[in-house]
Amino acid sequence: MRRTKAHAEATRQQILHAAERVFFEKGVSNASMEEVALAAGVTRGAIYWHFANKSDLFMELYKSVPLPQEDMIARELEVEGVDVFAVIERMAAEWLEVLAKDEQRQRILSILLRCDYGGELAPVLAQQQQVFDEHVRILEKAFARAAEMGKLDRCWTPRALASSFCWMMKGLCVEWLLFGRRFDLAAEGRDGLSRFIRGLRAA
Amino acid sequence: MRRTKAHAEATRQQILHAAERVFFEKGVSNASMEEVALAAGVTRGAIYWHFANKSDLFMELYKSVPLPQEDMIARELEVEGVDVFAVIERMAAEWLEVLAKDEQRQRILSILLRCDYGGELAPVLAQQQQVFDEHVRILEKAFARAAEMGKLDRCWTPRALASSFCWMMKGLCVEWLLFGRRFDLAAEGRDGLSRFIRGLRAA
DNA sequence: GAATTAACATACAGAACTGTTTGTATAACG
DNA sequence: CGTTATACAAACAGTTCTGTATGTTAATTC
Structure with a gap:
């Protein structure tokens, strides 16, 4: 079901937050997309819509961290x-x-x-x-x-x-x-x- | 083909050395048994003969490192x-x-x-x-x-x-x-x- | 308001990996 | 010297994961 633009951004953030938790708990290479999706309350389809693959997801997660000024x-x-x-x-x-x-x-x-x-x-x-x-x-x-x-x-x-x-x-x-x-x-x-x-x- | 006891121990060491290099290069969870076997010049059969699984291989590798006295x-x-x-x-x-x-x-x-x-x-x-x-x-x-x-x-x-x-x-x-x-x-x-x-x- | 498209969910195909089983040659043993 | 157990290689079965393709619904556009 199609969501509004704002809602889409919200699920994108959900995915990033879930990835952060799952990557932290299991390690990046031990974490599967399915686990991230489950933790985010979406399916893998949503993840592959917003991110190309696991490396891309990791890169975006890295870019989202506030750097020391x-x-x-x-x-x-x-x-x-x-x-x-x-x-x-x-x-x-x-x-x-x-x-x-x-x-x-x-x-x-x-x-x-x-x-x-x-x-x-x-x-x-x-x-x-x-x-x-x-x-x-x-x-x-x-x-x-x-x-x-x-x-x-x-x-x-x-x-x-x-x-x-x-x-x-x-x-x-x-x-x-x-x-x-x-x-x-x-x-x-x-x-x-x-x-x-x-x-x-x-x- | 069956090898002598000493030869078996040699291949065991080969496997440990190969695991060390492969684990170092690709990370433990990203390394497959096949890659370790290839690096050691044996097949996965040899690894599973000497070690129960990847965790066991890792543990034995860890135990083989000389600790500071x-x-x-x-x-x-x-x-x-x-x-x-x-x-x-x-x-x-x-x-x-x-x-x-x-x-x-x-x-x-x-x-x-x-x-x-x-x-x-x-x-x-x-x-x-x-x-x-x-x-x-x-x-x-x-x-x-x-x-x-x-x-x-x-x-x-x-x-x-x-x-x-x-x-x-x-x-x-x-x-x-x-x-x-x-x-x-x-x-x-x-x-x-x-x-x-x-x-x-x-x- | 019909058509289009964005934002997903679902289903599918294939690859990769694991653990086990089977086969086998040969060292070890009596 | 025949038997047995060892040290593997090779084949197999099962699972898990990935990436994509397709389906679906609702927002958007015109």
């Missing part, structure tokens, strides 16, 4: 006279809090971490690499400014610190997402980052 | 008067060097990171969690001893430091393994860890 971060860090460390600490803590509360983001990041990017999904991996590199680049720039002002402990170089910081953030999130959420991400993450950053300031 | 690490760290930080730094660096050189270990760890542990593979995930927790526990104990001797910077608590250290290591390895080995793991990892640890010592 690097521009905003970068701009705030470039303000003159700002305490770079405090800003970075606050931003990292905010990111952890958002992730800890937003179950959709948790599911999508888990899916992205575990799926295998051989073949059609390669561009998704490339884009993730690009986002990560951009984060490192922004942090490096910020730490370089702190270093120029003599605020960065001499044992760190901006590059090494930016990398290490991102590694720690990634390890923290991976441990939480992939290994059972066995601790309070926001609280313990903020605590660890806070202590880490405290040690960065020049004595 | 926590006992040795723990014992070395408990020596009286040892420089805890130096030992930990050296051990972490050694681990990174081993990983950077041992392609088999790289493949197996990549497989373990990306496969989904729903159902039969759950015990593998549980064991990985246990190993991680044990690492954190050992480090915490070591850092606690350093703290007692007044060698640990006051802004760190042993627990928080152990967690943060493991997060950084995990993030480092995950970034390298899952996102294209785009840097020198041993060199850059050692550099970051060295700088990090330098900041831990009490002023």
Whole structure:
């Protein structure tokens, strides 16, 4: 039965949400279109109407995830006279809090971490690499400014610190997402980052 | 044609090696037994003779990976008067060097990171969690001893430091393994860890 | 308001994969 | 040296999944 344009968009969103849950629970390659359809309350026909195949569905799901706004971060860090460390600490803590509360983001990041990017999904991996590199680049720039002002402990170089910081953030999130959420991400993450950053300031 | 006992064990190893490569390239759930058999130079019959099914094959592959010897690490760290930080730094660096050189270990760890542990593979995930927790526990104990001797910077608590250290290591390895080995793991990892640890010592 | 087309549901054909069964040559054993 | 069990290969049966083709209903268009 033909539905209105708005209704069609609604079922499209239903399918995306269902795919997100099913992909998260069973893994992308273990999930069948039938299962996604069942979870969305439609038939496979509806899915194949809106999406070409499973890879396309995955790509659209990936495109629907809100990316961290690097521009905003970068701009705030470039303000003159700002305490770079405090800003970075606050931003990292905010990111952890958002992730800890937003179950959709948790599911999508888990899916992205575990799926295998051989073949059609390669561009998704490339884009993730690009986002990560951009984060490192922004942090490096910020730490370089702190270093120029003599605020960065001499044992760190901006590059090494930016990398290490991102590694720690990634390890923290991976441990939480992939290994059972066995601790309070926001609280313990903020605590660890806070202590880490405290040690960065020049004595 | 029946083969000798030793020959049978050889084909079993061939199958395990082939599974390792195929699982790594296509992901566990995307790999078919036929592909593994082809890569091993046998037929599916041989695989089903040696292993019950794909899960069993995966479990045996997992069991064949040499685990880090926590006992040795723990014992070395408990020596009286040892420089805890130096030992930990050296051990972490050694681990990174081993990983950077041992392609088999790289493949197996990549497989373990990306496969989904729903159902039969759950015990593998549980064991990985246990190993991680044990690492954190050992480090915490070591850092606690350093703290007692007044060698640990006051802004760190042993627990928080152990967690943060493991997060950084995990993030480092995950970034390298899952996102294209785009840097020198041993060199850059050692550099970051060295700088990090330098900041831990009490002023 | 008849024709058209969008938004699906249903049915179908085929591929792929799994697990088992059967066949078989030969090593191992008495 | 005959028998038996082993280490597979090959064939088979059954299921599951995918992609498409067709059917159906209601919105839209003219």
